[in-house]
Amino acid sequence: MSTSKHDHDREEGLDFQPKFDASGLVTCVATDAATGDVLMVAHMNEEALRRTIASGDAWYFSRSRNALWRKGESSGQTQRVVEMRMDCDQDAIWIRVEQHGAACHTGRQSCFYRKIENSDGGMQLSFVDADRLFDPNAVYRK
Amino acid sequence: MSTSKHDHDREEGLDFQPKFDASGLVTCVATDAATGDVLMVAHMNEEALRRTIASGDAWYFSRSRNALWRKGESSGQTQRVVEMRMDCDQDAIWIRVEQHGAACHTGRQSCFYRKIENSDGGMQLSFVDADRLFDPNAVYRK
Numbered sequence: 160m161s162t163s164k165h166d167h168d169r170e171e172g173l174d175f176q177p178k179f180d181a182s183g184l185v186t187c188v189a190t191d192a193a194t195g196d197v198l199m200v201a202h203m204n205e206e207a208l209r210r211t212i213a214s215g216d217a218w219y220f221s222r223s224r225n226a227l228w229r230k231g232e233s234s235g236q237t238q239r240v241v242e243m244r245m246d247c248d249q250d251a252i253w254i255r256v257e258q259h260g261a262a263c264h265t266g267r268q269s270c271f272y273r274k275i276e277n278s279d280g281g282m283q284l285s286f287v288d289a290d291r292l293f294d295p296n297a298v299y300r301k
Numbered sequence: 302m303s304t305s306k307h308d309h310d311r312e313e314g315l316d317f318q319p320k321f322d323a324s325g326l327v328t329c330v331a332t333d334a335a336t337g338d339v340l341m342v343a344h345m346n347e348e349a350l351r352r353t354i355a356s357g358d359a360w361y362f363s364r365s366r367n368a369l370w371r372k373g374e375s376s377g378q379t380q381r382v383v384e385m386r387m388d389c390d391q392d393a394i395w396i397r398v399e400q401h402g403a404a405c406h407t408g409r410q411s412c413f414y415r416k417i418e419n420s421d422g423g424m425q426l427s428f429v430d431a432d433r434l435f436d437p438n439a440v441y442r443k
Contacts, residue, residue: 164416174425174426186410189338196337197395198329199334200388200393212419212424213419240317243416244339244413244416247406272386274385275387282317282354286315
């Protein structure tokens, strides 16, 4: 495994130089600062990153809605950032957050409310930690 | 926020139907089953997913090397999967793993060995939990 000078600087340096993908995004993992659980995986563009750092609230970029988005702006389920970390090649960010309410748009605490299980050679999901903390039909007022 | 029938099935059903992106990948977050720390963010294609589930060892797909890859096959730093979870829209996977040695190719326990900090209006990184558990030059035998 060879590492170019450029990679070396990005991996071992202290300059903030996020490596955005072709869509201008980095991946962001949000974990619950209290429990350590992974709450969600989402994306940030440069503006979402800037606003998150400046405000201390998590901002994301929605690929499906093609829009900048403050987490909780519709649902009230905001995320207060406790710590932000950058990964080795600077294309992924980990934020530890205080989650107000539930992180998932389905009303669950985490988006990861199903286990993957091996069943008779096939794969199957099963619910775990899948209680809803809010009713999405009420919160998003369809 | 409206949800189509198809989305509803994917979010509320128990069928394993990963939503691969245009490159045939889903995002995978690996956390340390012992500490809860995020170790790395990587990608899996259908084959990596299949092998991970079948073997209980983490397999990924490297975008930079364009190759299927069993974590630790060069470095010996393997990951034993304790639990696998799927997210709401089935485009991200969370695995809790027993990490043998260090997850990061730089020799650190986690790829997230730098904090992002606000300094005088700019952003800066600072090392945290950045001790190396192995020497990458020795392990990868350049």
